[in-house]
Amino acid sequence: xxxxxxxxxxxxxxxxxxxxxxxxxxxxxxxxxxxxxxxxxxxxxxxxxxxxxxxxxxxxxxxxxxxxxxxxxxxxxxxxxxxxxxxxxxxxxxxxxxxxxxxxxxxxxxxxxxxxxxxxxxxxxxxxxxxxxxxxxxxxxxxxxxxxxxxxxxxxxxxxxxxxxxxxxxxxxxxxxxxxxxxxxxxxxxxxxxxxxxxxxxxxxxxxxxxxxxxxxxxxxxxxxxxxxxxxxxxxxxxxxxxxxxxxxxxxxxxxxxxxxxxxxxxxxxxxxxxxxxxxxxxxxxxxxxxxxxxxxxxxxxxxxxxxxxxxxxxxxxxxxxxxxxxxxxxxxxxxxxxxxxxxxxxxxxxxxxxxxxxx
Ligand code: NAD
Numbered sequence: 225x226x227x228x229x230x231x232x233x234x235x236x237x238x239x240x241x242x243x244x245x246x247x248x249x250x251x252x253x254x255x256x257x258x259x260x261x262x263x264x265x266x267x268x269x270x271x272x273x274x275x276x277x278x279x280x281x282x283x284x285x286x287x288x289x290x291x292x293x294x295x296x297x298x299x300x301x302x303x304x305x306x307x308x309x310x311x312x313x314x315x316x317x318x319x320x321x322x323x324x325x326x327x328x329x330x331x332x333x334x335x336x337x338x339x340x341x342x343x344x345x346x347x348x349x350x351x352x353x354x355x356x357x358x359x360x361x362x363x364x365x366x367x368x369x370x371x372x373x374x375x376x377x378x379x380x381x382x383x384x385x386x387x388x389x390x391x392x393x394x395x396x397x398x399x400x401x402x403x404x405x406x407x408x409x410x411x412x413x414x415x416x417x418x419x420x421x422x423x424x425x426x427x428x429x430x431x432x433x434x435x436x437x438x439x440x441x442x443x444x445x446x447x448x449x450x451x452x453x454x455x456x457x458x459x460x461x462x463x464x465x466x467x468x469x470x471x472x473x474x475x476x477x478x479x480x481x482x483x484x485x486x487x488x489x490x491x492x493x494x495x496x497x498x499x500x501x502x503x504x505x506x507x508x509x510x511x512x513x514x515x516x517x518x519x520x521x522x523x524x525x526x527x528x529x530x531x532x533x534x535x536x537x538x539x540x541x542x543x544x545x546x547x548x549x550x551x552x553x554x555x556x557x558x559x560x561x562x563x564x565x566x567x568x569x570x571x572x573x574x575x576x577x578x579x580x581x582x583x584x
Contacts, residue, residue, distance in 0.1 A: 413445055
């Protein structure tokens with residue numbers, strides 16, 4: 225069996241960590257045919273757009289992609305390629321498992337959490353009004369007319385939308401995932417006490433969906449309390465389901481609980497397309513330094529193998545990564561806080577994982 229996969233190396237540390245992940249995936253003996261495509265600043269220069277149609281076509285055709293991180297200019301410049309990909313391909317679920325591996329520098333043992341993040345709407349949907357633009361002025365006037373609320377004229381505005389359909393779809397995904405993988409509890413995260421018509425709707429839908437899954441425990445938490453409890457007692461949680469922005473923030477928090485972004489994998493899923501990518505970004509300051517931890521990308525590759533039905537290979541790669549972490553020799557600086565000067569480089573981590581794979 226050979227798999228054709230769209231490969232997006234990304235930028236910053238992306239090309240290094242994807243190269244390491246590709247080498248490890250190929251060492252399983254499974255045959256991959258990579259269709260490599262470019263997005264972001266490089267694509268902007270060559271094709272005049274950060275997300276060429278040919279990239280979307282490649283993913284639609286292959287159905288599976290492995291993606292490195294892509295830099296989004298802050299404040300101005302082109303809009304996020306990551307958000308555009310998720311919206312264009314209706315990748316409505318962002319799945320981010322966070323698990324402790326013995327030997328990783330974490331404050332906790334035995335964490336095994338999964339963050340299920342709605343990936344399309346909320347404040348992330350990209351409906352934005354720039355300060356001073358004529359349409360912003362019109363919106364401000366409209367709001368003062370229909371709501372009798374005053375918004376300062378020098379405001380920028382981002383719109384938060386939460387729909388019934390998309391809330392139901394993501395909460396259902398979380399419960400189905402919990403059922404499929406033998407998990408016990410789903411916790412919905414929101415701020416419904418303040419945002420009654422957006423987060424309130426999300427919570428109402430979550431409660432309704434939960435009623436149909438009597439075998440799985442359901443609870444909800446307000447996002448500020450949730451953040452505190454995750455730091456104090458993370459073991460009480462199992463599957464978290466959240467609207468886009470809280471899901472984004474909490475997945476980095478959960479990565480922090482298990483030893484950092486270098487160990488946090490992820491997947492963006494629609495009903496028929498899957499893009500696997502780490503939670504972390506392009507960490508530009510480490511570009512080309514052979515320094516970044518490739519394990520989050522490799523673990524995203526493990527999720528990809530499971531998605532492809534290659535469960536044995538997925539288990540083997542995960543075991544090899546866990547072995548390298550436990551041994552603690554060939555790991556990057558982030559997993560060696562006590563002796564970063566003895567850390568291995570990105571490609572040496574790949575070599576060590578591959579050696580273990582060959583031994584097994
Ligand atoms: P980041 O995740 O890139 O990096 C934050 C810090 O985390 C780094 O400085 C580094 O100390 C550490 N880190 C991250 N990945 C690591 C790794 N693999 N190994 C070791 N340490 C690692 O976050 P940022 O600096 O806020 O974002 C940089 C750029 O990435 C921005 O342009 C942002 O928009 C983009 N971004 C892209 C994606 C994506 O492509 N999916 C996701 C998040 C951020």
